[in-house]
Amino acid sequence: MSQLTTIVLAILLASGACWGQNQQTAPAPTNVPDAEYPRLNPDRSATFRIQADEAQKVQLLMDLGQATYEMAKAPDGMWEVTTKPLLPGFHYYLISSDGFVSTDPGSRAFFAARKEVSGIEVPAPESDFFAAKDVPHGSLRIEWYFSKTTGDWRRIYVYTPPGYEQGTKRYPVLYLQHGWGEDETGWSRQGHENFILDNLIAAGKAQPMIIVNENGMTGIHFAPPPPPRPGTTAPSGAATHRTLASSLLEERYTLFDNVIAQDLVPFIDTHFRTIPDREHRALAGLSMGGGQAVRIGLHHQDLFAYLGAFSPAFFLNDTSRDYDGAFADAAKLNQRLRLLWIGVGSDDFLLDPVKQAHEKLQQAGIKHVWVESPGAHVWTVWRKYLADFAPRLFQ
Amino acid sequence: MSQLTTIVLAILLASGACWGQNQQTAPAPTNVPDAEYPRLNPDRSATFRIQADEAQKVQLLMDLGQATYEMAKAPDGMWEVTTKPLLPGFHYYLISSDGFVSTDPGSRAFFAARKEVSGIEVPAPESDFFAAKDVPHGSLRIEWYFSKTTGDWRRIYVYTPPGYEQGTKRYPVLYLQHGWGEDETGWSRQGHENFILDNLIAAGKAQPMIIVNENGMTGIHFAPPPPPRPGTTAPSGAATHRTLASSLLEERYTLFDNVIAQDLVPFIDTHFRTIPDREHRALAGLSMGGGQAVRIGLHHQDLFAYLGAFSPAFFLNDTSRDYDGAFADAAKLNQRLRLLWIGVGSDDFLLDPVKQAHEKLQQAGIKHVWVESPGAHVWTVWRKYLADFAPRLFQ
Numbered sequence: 001m002s003q004l005t006t007i008v009l010a011i012l013l014a015s016g017a018c019w020g021q022n023q024q025t026a027p028a029p030t031n032v033p034d035a036e037y038p039r040l041n042p043d044r045s046a047t048f049r050i051q052a053d054e055a056q057k058v059q060l061l062m063d064l065g066q067a068t069y070e071m072a073k074a075p076d077g078m079w080e081v082t083t084k085p086l087l088p089g090f091h092y093y094l095i096s097s098d099g100f101v102s103t104d105p106g107s108r109a110f111f112a113a114r115k116e117v118s119g120i121e122v123p124a125p126e127s128d129f130f131a132a133k134d135v136p137h138g139s140l141r142i143e144w145y146f147s148k149t150t151g152d153w154r155r156i157y158v159y160t161p162p163g164y165e166q167g168t169k170r171y172p173v174l175y176l177q178h179g180w181g182e183d184e185t186g187w188s189r190q191g192h193e194n195f196i197l198d199n200l201i202a203a204g205k206a207q208p209m210i211i212v213n214e215n216g217m218t219g220i221h222f223a224p225p226p227p228p229r230p231g232t233t234a235p236s237g238a239a240t241h242r243t244l245a246s247s248l249l250e251e252r253y254t255l256f257d258n259v260i261a262q263d264l265v266p267f268i269d270t271h272f273r274t275i276p277d278r279e280h281r282a283l284a285g286l287s288m289g290g291g292q293a294v295r296i297g298l299h300h301q302d303l304f305a306y307l308g309a310f311s312p313a314f315f316l317n318d319t320s321r322d323y324d325g326a327f328a329d330a331a332k333l334n335q336r337l338r339l340l341w342i343g344v345g346s347d348d349f350l351l352d353p354v355k356q357a358h359e360k361l362q363q364a365g366i367k368h369v370w371v372e373s374p375g376a377h378v379w380t381v382w383r384k385y386l387a388d389f390a391p392r393l394f395q
Numbered sequence: 396m397s398q399l400t401t402i403v404l405a406i407l408l409a410s411g412a413c414w415g416q417n418q419q420t421a422p423a424p425t426n427v428p429d430a431e432y433p434r435l436n437p438d439r440s441a442t443f444r445i446q447a448d449e450a451q452k453v454q455l456l457m458d459l460g461q462a463t464y465e466m467a468k469a470p471d472g473m474w475e476v477t478t479k480p481l482l483p484g485f486h487y488y489l490i491s492s493d494g495f496v497s498t499d500p501g502s503r504a505f506f507a508a509r510k511e512v513s514g515i516e517v518p519a520p521e522s523d524f525f526a527a528k529d530v531p532h533g534s535l536r537i538e539w540y541f542s543k544t545t546g547d548w549r550r551i552y553v554y555t556p557p558g559y560e561q562g563t564k565r566y567p568v569l570y571l572q573h574g575w576g577e578d579e580t581g582w583s584r585q586g587h588e589n590f591i592l593d594n595l596i597a598a599g600k601a602q603p604m605i606i607v608n609e610n611g612m613t614g615i616h617f618a619p620p621p622p623p624r625p626g627t628t629a630p631s632g633a634a635t636h637r638t639l640a641s642s643l644l645e646e647r648y649t650l651f652d653n654v655i656a657q658d659l660v661p662f663i664d665t666h667f668r669t670i671p672d673r674e675h676r677a678l679a680g681l682s683m684g685g686g687q688a689v690r691i692g693l694h695h696q697d698l699f700a701y702l703g704a705f706s707p708a709f710f711l712n713d714t715s716r717d718y719d720g721a722f723a724d725a726a727k728l729n730q731r732l733r734l735l736w737i738g739v740g741s742d743d744f745l746l747d748p749v750k751q752a753h754e755k756l757q758q759a760g761i762k763h764v765w766v767e768s769p770g771a772h773v774w775t776v777w778r779k780y781l782a783d784f785a786p787r788l789f790q
Binding site for chain 1: 430445446448449450453492494496500504506510511527529532534535536541548560583
């Protein structure tokens, strides 16, 4: 081999051999250590493999049943399927084996739909904003506190920004809530709130702040919508919307409102170096948590000056009467709220009601930030919403 | 009804009607919210129910297959089984449906056997020492740090004791490791290390200390022992022992040793208010983590003065040569180590080798605390060991 050929080959190898890289598959980043499957393919499809030796029918329920794939027995006896190309970002999924619906042993479990489910992350260049980078990292804390409202010890997650430990500075607080069926782990495990804030703070784009995640399923004990059965189609957007809306009506919602206003905010202000006034508190959430943020925020304007509603369960018909008339006096509310942020994906089943709420607010002259972005009712969208929302806080 | 009868009835009801209470069943405390099953019965048996409409054979694999129960179809189509009375404490389990082995949707998931598995807690009066009580609570923190040894960002769990936030005091540190196939979440989620320490500190029985949990599966990429197949018996103690021993021999163990000694200890001493000397550092672990604690501790006596080995993978044949001769000079080691704590359950499959190691240490005149207690190779035992070990530290 000539020296030139050697050098060219070395350069090709050192450059990562792009032509080869595109044809490689790799275990998903959400796999448990050393699990080879599920694997991501270059076209962003994913291949799943499941052991179920005596099963008659094995299915992959992507996005909790929004897309069902029949798995087939491979020559080695494992059940296998390759999906169509998946949207970049995070997808919940489950495996159904002869009607036993459970997690994929190859993947990490995440809490959703009121149980542990599997999840798969499909990385993309746009995932960079929530990556763990070589920047100062905040801490994520698991804390327990006693709630007089519910009479039990409650677990919360608290992000403290880089530098919190070293100084005596006081910080503003964002209370940030998950969606229906999820819990206080959602915003860190699925949402990567800590890395999103680490990166925004390092770039000088967001104020250093504390983030608090509570469990918003408090007082919600109604029956969940039945899971899609194998072979049937997922519930339509309209049906899901009706279920969600009636669920929220059934929620004993003063319970969670009191947990936030009477128990949680005082605990945080006592145990963390906060700036304990409304101008330094925000409340936001996604889906059900977005509805809670609007409701609790409007009822407790003494506590919160910034509100965020991500793909929210937020229904507004009459701005003069709904939410106990909180929208009736636009001038007063506009003066009082420093930010009302509302966003929803153009493929979200909640698009219509949220857009209607936005239009009613516009007609009533209620100032708000309105974002309609690509995407459905998924964490991929909510991570981006946090990255848009957080820089607008406490400025 | 006479007034007296009414009063008697009221007293009976108010007293909790003890005779009735003993006959009641209740959802396990490890269930996901609102899941009615698995249920604990008054005799400490548990009843499991699983939906698997088209399955031919459904089994409950208790303690990861140590005991297999055949489930039967109930009149309502659910698969059901009631176990024999279970030992109080924590049990891993899985469901096998036609050979698909996965989690029970009714239970929380825990990381073990290198994947997410279900767990059930069987409470007993002796569980009180790890309960969340009305005492000052420390914080449990999830931190990320960059390891030069492995070249990646690593997640650790760090317990800081009550009062850590409020003062400027510096604290000693216990590095505490999980077992094979588990991860850095084990000691908080299965072990309740935080509540154990909260309670010990509140009772004045243990010094306030920081606890750090790393992922000891670092560099361990050998194939795990095959899971017990339905219908076969679990591997014998001797076979399991051989598998574990050969696994540890295959471990590229200097990798984890370097993570601890070169990356983790410096990170903790930089980012937490520690007392950064060997007299204020302990290293302990369970099973594989106990073997790691002995090995790393003996190799790094400059870093650690207290060692704990809970049901450890600790094999000792020749005290004059094993562990690079660390046991060869008893007087020197006795002077150097402030504590060497070794404990194992009388039903543990590791009883024989650990007992042999204890006897060899005795013969060689190596001072150590030796505990042989009731119980098997389970978290129920390790929680108690932490409660025995922690009060002996940093006194």
